[in-house]
Amino acid sequence: MSRLLPPAFGVLCIVALLCLLQLAIQAGIVDVYIVPLPTDMLASLPRLVEEEHVIRRFGVTFGETLSAGLLALVVGVALGMALQHWPRMRRAFEPWFALLAAAPLVMAYPLFLVLFGRSSLTIIVIAFASALAPVVLKTIEGFATIRPVLIDVGHSLRMTRAQEFRLILLPAALPEIFVGLRLALIFALINVVGVEFLINLGGLGQLISELSERYDLPGTWASIGLVVIVSILFFLLLDGGERWLRKRH
Amino acid sequence: MKRISWAAVLLAVVMAPLAQAETLKIAVGQRGNWDTAIPELGQRAGIFKKYDLDLDILYTSGGGETQQAVLSRSVDIGTAAGSLGALGAASKGAPIRIISAEMTGAPELYWYVPANSPIKSVADLAGKTVGYSTTGSSTNTVIMMARAQYKVDFNPIATGGLPATFTQAMSGQIDVGWASAPFGVDALNDGKIRVIIRGRDIDAARNQTVRVNIVHAGVLAAKRPAIERFMQAYRETLEWMYSSPDAIPSFVAFSGISKETATKVRDEYFPKSTLMPDQMVGLDSLMQDGVTFKFLAAPLTEAQVKDVIQIKK
Incomplete structure (x- = not known):
C-alpha cells in the first residue's frame, strides 16, 4: 500500500x-x-477515436518509437561494449557520439526522405539515429565505472569470461544502460512526433498538425496529451524491464 | 526670454512621444513571398511611415501560427492567414476579425514534375501521386478542384512544406510536387522541373479568397484608427509594388532572389487583381470546403459572417 x-x-x-x-x-x-478547458480536451477524445482514428495513430507512433528504441538498444549496447573493450576506438569515437547526441538530426529529414522513402522507415531511422548516442555513451559509462573489487571477486572465484560478464559486469552496468535507454526513448519519441508533424505522415504528430491547422484546440491538446501517454507507457515498460532484469541477476 | 525657451524645451520633451509613429506588431505568414512582402516593402519604401505607423514584423511558418499569434494578442495584425482557418476559428467563437482579403485565387501555386519525368500533361496523371501541403490547406482545395476540372483520377497526398515536397518529388517518392512561387522558379528557369498544373488555370479557385488579413476583436476595438491607417498604407503599397521601378529592387534585396526571377514572380504568378484587399469572394464555396475539411461544423450564419468579416473599403 x-x-x-x-x-x-x-x-x-x-x-x-x-x-x-x-x-x-x-x-x-x-x-x-489559447488553452482549451481540460474538460473539453477530455470530451474531444470520443470524437478523435471515431473521426480521426486516434487509436490507430497512437499505435503507429508507439510502434515507431518502440522500433527505434529497440534498434538503439541492440546497436547502442553492442557499440558501447565494443568501444569500452577497445580503449583506442573509444578515444577515437566517444567524442563523436557525444556530438551526435547534441545534433538536431531532425533537421536533416529531407536527406532521410531521399534515402529511405516516404514511409515509417524514414521516421524510425531518424528516431534511431537520435536515440543511439545516449545508449552508446551510457553503456560505455556503465561498464567503465564498475568497481574493480567486483571484477577481482570474479577472478578469485575462477569465473569464465562469460560468467564474469553475465553475473558481474552486466548487472553492474545495467542501471547506467537503463538511464541511456530512458534518454534514448525520449529522443526517439520527440523525433518520431516531430518528423510525423513535418512530413505529414503517420501517427499523432500528423494528427496534431492537422488539428491545429483546423483550429481544433481541444483535439490538438488532447492529442498532445496522448503523446505524453505514449511517453508514460515507455517509462512504465522500462521500469518493469529493469526490475525484471535486476531480479534475474 | 529664458523662461520661454525652458517652456519650449519642456513642451518638446512632453510632445516628443506623441509625434512618434504608432507601432503595430504584424505576424506575416511565409517570409519571402511576393504577396506577403507588402508590409515589409511598404515599410522600406516609407509608405507606412507616411501614415504614422511603424511596423514590427515577425514571420511565421504559415496560417495556423499567424492565427495563434493574433488570438493570443502577441501581435496586432496577422497577414496571409488561411481563410478556412480564420472562418473555422470564428465558428468556434474565437474573437477573430477579417479586415481584408489577402489573396484571391491561387495563381502562385503550381504542380511540377522533374524534367525527366514521363508525365507530360494532366492527362498522364491518372493513378499518379500528386502532393499538397496539409489537409484543408489552399493547396489541398485547389488540387481537389483540379481533379474535378480535369476529370483525371490521380491520388492527392499530403507531403508537407515546400522543401520536403521538392525532395520527395525530385527523388521520385511522389510523382508530382506542389510549389508556390517564388519557390522553385529558379529550378523552372534552369529546366530542372516542368509545370503540369497551374493554380491560375483552375476555374473554381479563381473566384475564392484563399488568404485573409486578420486581427483580434479586442485589438480592433482598441486600435481601430491605426488599423484603418494600416489598410490605407497596405493599399498604397500594393499600388506602388506594381507601378514603381523601385519595387522589384526592393523585393530582390529583401528576398534574396534574382531580379529576373522577382520580375517573373510578380508578372506571371501574382496578377495585381488577385491581391486586392477590399472584397472577400467565394464565401459560399469556401464554407462548403470548410465543412468538407472539418474546419467548420456548418456554414456560418449571415449574422456570424457580418460579425467576422469587417472589411472597410
Whole structure:
C-alpha cells in the first residue's frame, strides 16, 4: 500500500493542476482560445477515436518509437561494449557520439526522405539515429565505472569470461544502460512526433498538425496529451524491464 | 526670454512621444513571398511611415501560427492567414476579425514534375501521386478542384512544406510536387522541373479568397484608427509594388532572389487583381470546403459572417 502512495500523490497533483487550469480558464485568467478547458480536451477524445482514428495513430507512433528504441538498444549496447573493450576506438569515437547526441538530426529529414522513402522507415531511422548516442555513451559509462573489487571477486572465484560478464559486469552496468535507454526513448519519441508533424505522415504528430491547422484546440491538446501517454507507457515498460532484469541477476 | 525657451524645451520633451509613429506588431505568414512582402516593402519604401505607423514584423511558418499569434494578442495584425482557418476559428467563437482579403485565387501555386519525368500533361496523371501541403490547406482545395476540372483520377497526398515536397518529388517518392512561387522558379528557369498544373488555370479557385488579413476583436476595438491607417498604407503599397521601378529592387534585396526571377514572380504568378484587399469572394464555396475539411461544423450564419468579416473599403 505504501508503495502506491507516491505515484498516487503524483497523479493527484496532476489532477489538481488540471482543475486549477479549468478554474483559471473559466475565470478568464487564461484565454480559452489559447488553452482549451481540460474538460473539453477530455470530451474531444470520443470524437478523435471515431473521426480521426486516434487509436490507430497512437499505435503507429508507439510502434515507431518502440522500433527505434529497440534498434538503439541492440546497436547502442553492442557499440558501447565494443568501444569500452577497445580503449583506442573509444578515444577515437566517444567524442563523436557525444556530438551526435547534441545534433538536431531532425533537421536533416529531407536527406532521410531521399534515402529511405516516404514511409515509417524514414521516421524510425531518424528516431534511431537520435536515440543511439545516449545508449552508446551510457553503456560505455556503465561498464567503465564498475568497481574493480567486483571484477577481482570474479577472478578469485575462477569465473569464465562469460560468467564474469553475465553475473558481474552486466548487472553492474545495467542501471547506467537503463538511464541511456530512458534518454534514448525520449529522443526517439520527440523525433518520431516531430518528423510525423513535418512530413505529414503517420501517427499523432500528423494528427496534431492537422488539428491545429483546423483550429481544433481541444483535439490538438488532447492529442498532445496522448503523446505524453505514449511517453508514460515507455517509462512504465522500462521500469518493469529493469526490475525484471535486476531480479534475474 | 529664458523662461520661454525652458517652456519650449519642456513642451518638446512632453510632445516628443506623441509625434512618434504608432507601432503595430504584424505576424506575416511565409517570409519571402511576393504577396506577403507588402508590409515589409511598404515599410522600406516609407509608405507606412507616411501614415504614422511603424511596423514590427515577425514571420511565421504559415496560417495556423499567424492565427495563434493574433488570438493570443502577441501581435496586432496577422497577414496571409488561411481563410478556412480564420472562418473555422470564428465558428468556434474565437474573437477573430477579417479586415481584408489577402489573396484571391491561387495563381502562385503550381504542380511540377522533374524534367525527366514521363508525365507530360494532366492527362498522364491518372493513378499518379500528386502532393499538397496539409489537409484543408489552399493547396489541398485547389488540387481537389483540379481533379474535378480535369476529370483525371490521380491520388492527392499530403507531403508537407515546400522543401520536403521538392525532395520527395525530385527523388521520385511522389510523382508530382506542389510549389508556390517564388519557390522553385529558379529550378523552372534552369529546366530542372516542368509545370503540369497551374493554380491560375483552375476555374473554381479563381473566384475564392484563399488568404485573409486578420486581427483580434479586442485589438480592433482598441486600435481601430491605426488599423484603418494600416489598410490605407497596405493599399498604397500594393499600388506602388506594381507601378514603381523601385519595387522589384526592393523585393530582390529583401528576398534574396534574382531580379529576373522577382520580375517573373510578380508578372506571371501574382496578377495585381488577385491581391486586392477590399472584397472577400467565394464565401459560399469556401464554407462548403470548410465543412468538407472539418474546419467548420456548418456554414456560418449571415449574422456570424457580418460579425467576422469587417472589411472597410
